[in-house]
Amino acid sequence: xxxxxxxTTAPTVPIERQRRQAxxxxxxxxxxxxxxxxxxxxxxxxxxxxxxxxxFKRDQDLYAPGSNPFRYNLDPxxxxxxxxxxxxxxxxxxxxxxxxxxxxxxxxxxxxxPAAYSLARLPLRWGGALGITIFLVYLIPxxxxxxxxxxxxxxxxxxxxxxxxxVLYPTITVPxxxxxxLGFFKSIPRDVEEQAMVDGYSRFAAFVRVAVPLAFxxxxxxxxxxxxxxxxxxxxxSAFLSSSSQKTVSVGIPTELVLGDVFHWQELQAAAxxxxxxxxxxxxxxxxxxxxxxxxGAVKG
Amino acid sequence: xARLADREGVLARLMLLPAIVYILALVAVPFxxxxxxxxxxxxxxxxxxxxxxxxxxxxNWEDPVFGxxxxxxxxxxxxxMLLTVVLANILATLLTADFHGKWVVRFLVLLPWTxxxxxxxxxxxxxxxxxxxxxxWILWQVGLLEDGRHMVWLGKSGxxxxxxxxxQVWRLVPLAAVIxxxxxxxxxxxxxxxxxxxxxGFWRRLWEVTIPLTLPVIAxxxxxxxxxxxxxxxxxxxxxxxxxxxxxxxxxxxAYVKGIDGGNLAQGAAVAVFLLPLLxxxxxxxxxxxxRWEVT
Numbered sequence: 001x002x003x004x005x006x007x008t009t010a011p012t013v014p015i016e017r018q019r020r021q022a023x024x025x026x027x028x029x030x031x032x033x034x035x036x037x038x039x040x041x042x043x044x045x046x047x048x049x050x051x052x053x054x055x056f057k058r059d060q061d062l063y064a065p066g067s068n069p070f071r072y073n074l075d076p077x078x079x080x081x082x083x084x085x086x087x088x089x090x091x092x093x094x095x096x097x098x099x100x101x102x103x104x105x106x107x108x109x110x111x112x113x114p115a116a117y118s119l120a121r122l123p124l125r126w127g128g129a130l131g132i133t134i135f136l137v138y139l140i141p142x143x144x145x146x147x148x149x150x151x152x153x154x155x156x157x158x159x160x161x162x163x164x165x166x167v168l169y170p171t172i173t174v175p176x177x178x179x180x181x182l183g184f185f186k187s188i189p190r191d192v193e194e195q196a197m198v199d200g201y202s203r204f205a206a207f208v209r210v211a212v213p214l215a216f217x218x219x220x221x222x223x224x225x226x227x228x229x230x231x232x233x234x235x236x237x238s239a240f241l242s243s244s245s246q247k248t249v250s251v252g253i254p255t256e257l258v259l260g261d262v263f264h265w266q267e268l269q270a271a272a273x274x275x276x277x278x279x280x281x282x283x284x285x286x287x288x289x290x291x292x293x294x295x296x297g298a299v300k301g
Numbered sequence: 302x303a304r305l306a307d308r309e310g311v312l313a314r315l316m317l318l319p320a321i322v323y324i325l326a327l328v329a330v331p332f333x334x335x336x337x338x339x340x341x342x343x344x345x346x347x348x349x350x351x352x353x354x355x356x357x358x359x360x361n362w363e364d365p366v367f368g369x370x371x372x373x374x375x376x377x378x379x380x381x382m383l384l385t386v387v388l389a390n391i392l393a394t395l396l397t398a399d400f401h402g403k404w405v406v407r408f409l410v411l412l413p414w415t416x417x418x419x420x421x422x423x424x425x426x427x428x429x430x431x432x433x434x435x436x437x438w439i440l441w442q443v444g445l446l447e448d449g450r451h452m453v454w455l456g457k458s459g460x461x462x463x464x465x466x467x468x469q470v471w472r473l474v475p476l477a478a479v480i481x482x483x484x485x486x487x488x489x490x491x492x493x494x495x496x497x498x499x500x501x502g503f504w505r506r507l508w509e510v511t512i513p514l515t516l517p518v519i520a521x522x523x524x525x526x527x528x529x530x531x532x533x534x535x536x537x538x539x540x541x542x543x544x545x546x547x548x549x550x551x552x553x554x555x556a557y558v559k560g561i562d563g564g565n566l567a568q569g570a571a572v573a574v575f576l577l578p579l580l581x582x583x584x585x586x587x588x589x590x591x592x593r594w595e596v597t
Contacts, residue, residue, distance in 0.1 A: 029503065036395050037402075041409040044475070047424035048412055050435055054427065062433065066449060069435040111323055114316035122313030132588070134320070137328050139584050141532040143553035144573035147338055147566045148331035151348055171327050174320055203312055232417040234535035235553075239561045250417040254539050265427060272423045276416040283415040284408050287479070 048273060055081060055270040062265060080266035088264075089244040090271050093252035096162050100248055101230035103166040108173040108226045109219065115174075116181035117207050121190075131182055138175035142235045145171070153240050162246045168236050173226040180225070184218030185211060221289050228279050249275045339571040345564035357571035366547045370555040371575060373462070377551060378530045381469045382523050388470065389477035389522060394507070396478060397485050414475035422539035425468045429454035429540075458548040461541050465549055468540060469530055476529075477522040484518025485511060520590035524583050531583075532576060552576055 050069065054062065056076035067073050084090050118124065119131045149168060158164040192214065193206040201209065212219070230248060237251040244256050253275070257268045339358070342351045361367045392410060396403075413421055428436055431453045440446035455461045488511065496510045512519070534553035537543060543550040543558065550558070552575055560569020 025502075030400075033395065033398050033400050036391065037400060037406045040392055040395060041406050044411075044413050044471070045409040047421070047428050048416075050428060051424050065432075066438075066441075069433070069438050111320040115320035118313045118316040122309050122316070124310075124313050124317070130317075134324065136584060137324055139528060139580055140328060140332055141553070141573065141576050141580065143532050143534055143556050143576060144335050144570065145328070145331050146557070147560050147570040147573065148334040150345060150560070150566060151334075151343075152331065154348075168327070170323065174323065178320065203309055207316075228415075234417070234419045234538070235557065238538070239557070250419040250535075254419050254423055263426075265433070268423055269427060272416075272420040275420055276412060279417075280408060280412050280415040283411060284404075287407070287411070 048276065051269040051273040055266055055273065057266060059266075080264075081270055083264075084267040084270050088267060088271075089247065089252055089256050090267075090274075092245060093247050093249045093256075094275075096246060096252075097231050097248040100162055100165045100169070101227040104169045104173060104230050105223050105226045107166070107170045108177050108222060111170065111174050112177035112181055112222065113212060113215075113219070114207070116178045117185050117211060119178070120182050120185035121193075121207075121211075122203075131178070134175050134178050136175075138172070138179075142172070146235060146239050149236065150239065159240065160242050160246060162241065162248070164240045165230070165233070165237060165248065168240075169226075169229060169233060172233070173222075173229055176225060177222040180221055181215060181218050184215040188214045217289050221286060224282055224286055228282065231275060231279060335570045336574060338567050339574050341567050343567045345561075345566060353567075357568050361568065361571050366550060367555060367572060369548065370550040370552050370572070373549060374531060374551040374553075374576075376462070377466055377469065378527050380466050381473065381530045382527050384466075384470045385473045385477050385526050386519065386523050388474045389481055390512070390519070392474055392478035393481035393485055394511075396482050410478070411475045413472045414479075418472060418533065418535045419539050421472055422468065422536050425464070425471075425540060426455075429464055431456055455541050456545055458545060461545060461549050465537060465540060469533075469536060472536075473526045473529065477526050480522035480525065481515060481518055484515040487518075488514050517590045517593040520593075521587060524587045524590065528580065528583050531579060 053070060053072075056078065057072065058074045058077050058079075061067060061072065061074040064073065115134075119127050119134075124130065153159055153164045153167075156164075156167070158167065188211060193203075193210050196206045196210045197203065231250055233248075234250050237248050238255070241247050241251060244252065247256065249271075253268065253271045257264045257271060337350075340352060340354060342353050342356075343349070396407060396410075400406075416424075428434060431451055434452065434454065436454070437446060437451050440452070441448050446452065452460065454464050492510060492514070493506070496506050501509065532553055534551065534557050537549055537551055537554040538557065541549045543554055552572055556569045556572035559572055560566050563569075
C-alpha cells in the first residue's frame with residue numbers, strides 16, 4: 001500500500017513541471033499563430049487598405065508633398081466616387097464583364113459537362129489519355145495563341161467587340177472545367193445512375209437527371225471560375241478591344257482611368273477595390289469546394 | 302449487352318465531340334498556325350503568308366531587348382518561386398491552424414490572388430509611385446530614407462525588377478498556400494497525433510512529417526506558380542510597361558509589344574515560341590508530381 005502511494009507521489013514534481021512546460025509551449029504557439037496571422041493579413045491587404053483610404057481623399061490632401069498617406073489630413077470626400085460612377089466608363093466595364101462572364105459560363109458548361117461525363121463514365125479506349133490531353137491544353141500560353149487569334153478575330157469580323165472574348169475565353173475555361181468535373185463525376189457512386197437506368201432512364205437521361213444534379217458542387221465551382229476569368233483575363237481583352245464601350249474591368253480600369261500621363265488615382269483605386277472585394281467574397285465562400293475539386297481531379301483523374 | 306455497350310460508345314463520342322471540336326478549332330489549329338507564323342513575314346496589316354525561314358529568330362536573337370526579356374523571364378520566375386514556396390508553406394501552416402477570426406484572415410490573405418492581376422498591379426502602381434508612394438513615407442518615418450527623398454521604385458532598373466518580383470510573389474503566395482493546404486489536410490490525423498505523442502515539437506513535426514508528406518503537393522504548387530509567372534504579361538504591362546527603357550520586359554510582354562503594339566505578328570510569335578520548351582518541361586514535371594501524389 002505504502003509502496004504504491006510512493007509510486008504515484010514520487011513523479012508528481014516532474015509531471016507538474018512537464019505540465020507547466022507544455023502550458024508555456026501552448027501559450028507561445030498561440031501567440032505565434034496570432035502574430036503570423038496579423039502580419040500575413042497586413043502584408044496581403046496593405047495595398048487594398050491604402051486603396052480604401054485614397055478613394056475618399058481630396059486632391060489637395062493626396063498631392064500635398066510629405067502628407068501622411070494613411071489618414072485624412074483634410075475632410076474626406078465622395079466626389080471622386082461620384083465621378084467614377086457618373087462620368088467614367090466604370091459601370092459599362094462592369095456590365096460588359098457580367099455579360100461576357102454569363103456567356104462564357106454557359107458555353108463552358110455546355111461543352112465541359114458532357115465531355116467530362118463521357119470521360120468519367122463511358123467506355124472510351126483512350127479516355128484516360130484524352131483527359132490528360134485536355135488538361136495539357138490549358139498550359140498552351142495565350143502569349144503565343146494571341147498571334148493567331150488576332151487574324152481569326154479579324155476574319156470573323158469581331159475586332160473591337162466583346163463577343164470576341166466570348167469566343168476565346170472558353171479556350172481557357174473548358175480544359176479546367178473538364179478537369180474539375182471529371183473528379184466530381186468520378187466521386188459519384190455508379191450505382192446511383194445504374195439504378196436510374198434500371199428504372200427506365202436512358203444513359204443520357206441518367207446523365208441529365210441524376211449525375212448533373214449530384215455534381216452540383218462541381219458545377220458551382222466551374223461557374224465561379226469561368227465567371228471570374230472574365231474579370232481576370234487581361235491579354236486578349238487588351239489586344240482585341242479598343243473602344244471603351246466594349247472593355248471589361250481588368251482592361252478598362254487601367255487604360256481608361258489614366259488619361260495620358262494624368263492618373264485619376266482616387267477613381268482608379270476605388271474602381272480596382274470595388275471589383276476586387278466581391279470576387280474575393282465569392283472565392284472565400286467556395287474555397288473548400290475548389291480545394292476538394294482540385295485534389296479530386298488530380299487524384300482520381 | 303453488346304449492343305448496349307456499342308450504343309454507349311456512340312453516346313460517349315457524341316458527348317465528347319463538341320468540346321473536342323472547339324478545342325481543335327480554337328487551340329490546336331491556332332497553336333500550329335502561330336508556330337507557322339514565326340517562320341513567315343505576316344503582319345497585322347499584310348496577312349499574306351511568305352516563308353522567311355529562321356529570319357525572325359535571327360533578328361530577335363540580335364535584339365538586346367529580346368535577350369534581356371529572355372533572361373528576365375527566367376530570373377523573375379526563379380526568384381518568385383523561391384520566395385513563394387517558403388512563404389506559402391508558412392501561410393498554409395497558418396491556415397490549417399485553429400484560431401479566432403480565421404475567416405477574416407483568410408479573406409484578407411486570399412485578396413491578392415482573387416483580385417484580377419491587372420487591378421492588383423493598379424494598387425501597387427500607387428504604392429510604388431515616384432512621388433506619392435506610401436512606402437517611401439513609411440521609410441521616412443522609420444528613418445531609413447532621408448525626408449523628402451524618393452526611392453522611385455519603378456524608375457530604376459534594379460528596383461523595378463525587384464518590384465515586379467515582389468508583386469508577383471504577393472499575388473502567387475495565396476494560390477500556392479491553398480494548394481499546399483489541400484495536401485496538409487490530407488495527411489492522416491493518426492500520423493500527426495503519433496508524432497505529437499512521441500514528443501516531436503513543431504519544427505521537428507514540420508521537417509520530418511509535414512514537409513516530406515506534402516512534397517509532391519508543394520511541387521504541384523510551385524510548378525503551377527512557375528507556369529503562371531512564366532507566361533504572365535499583365536503585371537509587367539500595367540506596372541512598368543517594360544520600363545525603364547525596356548529593362549523589365551519578359552518574353553510574354555515583349556511578344557505582345559512586337560505582335561500587337563507593333564503589329565508584327567510573325568516576330569511576336571517567334572518571341573513567344575521560346576516559352577514552349579520550358580512549359581513542356583514544367584508540364585512533364587507536374588504530371589510526375591501528381592502521379593506521386595496519387596500514390597501517397
